[in-house]
Amino acid sequence: MTANNLPAPYPVEVRRSARRRRTVSVDLRDGVAVVSIPASFSARQEKQWVERMVAKLHANSQRPAHSESGLSDRASELSKQYLVGRGMPTSIRWVTNQNSRWGSATPASGAIRLSHKLQGMPDWVIDYVILHEMAHLIEPTHNATFWSLLKSYPHTETAKAFLLGAAYAADHGLSGR
Known part of the structure; x- marks a missing residue:
């Protein structure tokens, strides 16, 4: 199913699950809005929920923290809070050509690139x-x-585990649903 008359510019994949009874979820995976619904939903319910969840995904992706200027502002806040104002990038942007890394940095130019696959993950x-x-x-x-620079961030180990799990799931075709 593709996004026809939907409020966001994503292709949509609907996954019906016999194990789901009431819950509906949406995840952005490789630029596709994956909407998971109970198998018992009617076509009308599916359409309503797909529209609602894709609109929610679109709204979340438009948050200022995820825009390019929002990334710069966020980097500034994080630098002040955890790196004593150090490590500020000259540029920070989303890219779609990083398939095996979540991010990359070029110390010589001060540029940071973040994989678009992070979008939709927890802040x-x-x-x-x-x-x-x-x-x-x-x-x-x-x-x-390097690791001592990250020790003050309280979510370092949890975020590393989250990303390892996300990478494993993606590599093995698992959806978590």
Whole structure:
């Protein structure tokens, strides 16, 4: 199913589940809005819920924290809070050509690129990736100095685990539903 007359510019995939009874969820996966619904929903219910959930996904993706200027503002806040004002990127942007990394940094130019696959993930995970890449602007390698820069962020270990789980699920075609 593609997005016809839907409020957001995403192709849509509907997944019906016999295990679902009442819950509906939406996730953005590789630019596709995946809407999971109970198998018992009628066509009318499906249409209503798909429109509602895709609109919600679209609204969430338009939050200022996820815009390019919002990313810069967020990086500034995170730098002040966790890196004593250090590691500020000269540019930070979403990219669609990173398939094996969540983010990358170029210390020489100060540029940070974030995979669009992070969009739709919890803010604390995105914040971790931003901090991780800003730490690379200070210390390019994953040595003890690098990891000490991230120790004050309270979600470091949880975010790393979340991203490992997300990567494993994506690599193995798992949807978590």
